[in-house]
Amino acid sequence: MKLPLFPLNTVLFPGCRLDLQIFEARYLDMIGRCMKQGVGFGVVSIVSGHEVGEAPKSVSQIGCEAQIRDWQQLPNGLLGIRVEGGRRFRVERSEVQDDLLLEADVTWLEEMPDQPLTEEHDDLAALLGALSLHPMVATLEMGGEVNGQQELACQLAYLLPFEREQKQVLLEMDDPSVRLARIQVLLEQLQGEMLA
Incomplete structure (x- = not known):
């Protein structure tokens, strides 16, 4: 096409x-x-x-x-x-x-079937909820309630202040659960840099 x-x-x-x-x-x-x-x-x-x-x-x-x-x-x-x-x-x-x-x-690209959120995603879902209160995110009408791992992973990958190359790697991942795990690692790196 x-x-x-x-x-x-x-x-x-x-x-x-x-x-x-x-x-x-x-x-x-x-x-x-x-x-x-x-x-x-x-x-x-x-x-x-x-x-x-x-x-x-x-x-x-x-x-x-x-x-x-x-x-x-x-x-x-x-x-x-x-x-x-x-x-x-x-x-x-x-x-x-x-x-x-x-x-x-x-x-x-074929998308994998979406999976429901589990307790291990509570912190990431809460983070997205907090991001939805930011004026720029609110203007885009994003954040808040999400329906599964795919939506949570895509919105966090898009909204969080990762490097463009890191975002590209996240976009290229097929499995939403792997994408969420990678976001968790990147968040921990960000927090480490802020504390350093």
């Missing part, structure tokens, strides 16, 4: 929301086409290169579909859109179009 890509200095996760300001012609055209056709686009993390201007030199091979949930003209005159992460995908092949838009052949 062909998918237009939006390379960013961030990692989008399934079920998570991201607000974007669109000003480059290639992305305005892409968003217009996506909205007319009722389809999404792919968000991939930039490995080397920049968000603006030329197409980046390299992007991660695993990304997340972005589905447009809302749009508005911002006070600065730019188009503002809110997207929500959908399915994860693998980039099989990509090429830069004439308008510098990156387009890729992608394969959708």
